Amino acid sequence: MSELLIPAAVVGLVVVASALQRVTGLGFAMVVSPFFVVMLGPHSGVMLTNILGGAMPLIMLAAVWRDIEWRRIAWIVPRRFSSPRSSHGSLNAPT
Numbered sequence: 001m002s003e004l005l006i007p008a009a010v011v012g013l014v015v016v017a018s019a020l021q022r023v024t025g026l027g028f029a030m031v032v033s034p035f036f037v038v039m040l041g042p043h044s045g046v047m048l049t050n051i052l053g054g055a056m057p058l059i060m061l062a063a064v065w066r067d068i069e070w071r072r073i074a075w076i077v078p079r080r081f082s083s084p085r086s087s088h089g090s091l092n093a094p095t
Helices: 002-024 028-040 042-067 070-091
Strands: none
């Protein structure tokens, strides 16, 4: 019985945490990681949280693919990659 309890609890927590993230924007890892660490141990709990935290946006992307405004993305993405260079330049500018 206890062999099935932990996987069932993990699946239940993932469903609840992903629903909370989708509805409220609250971080998936903030909700699920304390429970995973207690149930699975520190290393396994954090690793599972990181893996699922990376997979959740990809699953959500598949769900909202049709609603993406590609013109806006084309405007935002180049600025995303120029921002770190600008920050680096301003931090390392001679005073």
